[in-house]
Amino acid sequence: MALLQLTEGMRLCPGPVKAARGDERQENPGTRLMTWKMPICLLVPNKVLSENFISPAEENTLMEGIDEIPWDKSQSGRRKQNYGPKCNFKKKNMKAIGFTGFPVFSKFIQDKFTYVDILKNYQTIEQCSLEYDADRGASIDPHIDDCWVWGERIVTVNLLEDSVLTFTPYCGEISRYNLSDVVLYPPVLDKNGHIIQECTNAENSHFIQECTNAENSHFIQECTNAENSHLNIYNLQDQEEIVVRVPMPRYSLLVMFGCARYLWEHCVLREDITKRRVCLAYREFTPVYLNGGQFEKIGQEIIDRAQQFWNHKTVS
């Protein structure tokens, strides 16, 4: 399956996020935020997108199943269906109880992950359907997905309409989002998006120590040094004014990792929901929950549950 490295279609927007969200649209209600007058292509390393990951027929199958399951209300006008362990990110507490795996109609998506190089050894431990309805003004605020339990590769499959993931550099506290935990475990992918083999070799009991050496690990240092960081190209004074717009076409798969995962916050703006968008979001464990990791035991219990698939028509 072909994977496109996303270098085009990203826009460096001159101006604060607030202006990007509202002002320009009010002046020009017909224009989309993507059509900036002075687009500058910005290579954000470590974001990969596979277009047409699923077919229209597969989307139909998914949506039929999804809409037969009740939705839960979520924040910012979203609705969700969440399958995974219960996590308290502040207390760093995780419970397997209540997690019974995933709806069987969505299994083919996880099966397809096997053919994506960048998703080698990807074991989903959380799958979440998210619905954004324009009538409810749905959006998701800028954030970084938790770094204590959720691993490097965050995957989304995009359904029903094209949308955009908007990135802004994160300049806040390292304690937020449990970002400080990132240095405690090895990266899964190098900066070119290649799997770091030694780190996924379960037989190598010292893999954590090996891979947390200065050369391989510590994304935060690695990505902010002059050589690797594309942020530095622009010699940013006001980092909060940088906005990168990443298209998420309908039917596509998007994998966020490395710098895009740890150094940028991402959000979906209300303006980028035309009618109704649904996405499936997938998460894997951080290495401390995997083979040889400190919390392998609870990790294995959850992985056993994550390998179950149930029929929503026969299970209540």
Ligand SMILES: O=C(O)CCC(=O)C(=O)O
């Ligand atoms: O809707 C999306 O594509 C992003 C969702 C997201 O960022 C999240 O669930 O953490």
Ligand SMILES: [Fe+2]
């Ligand atoms: Fe997220």
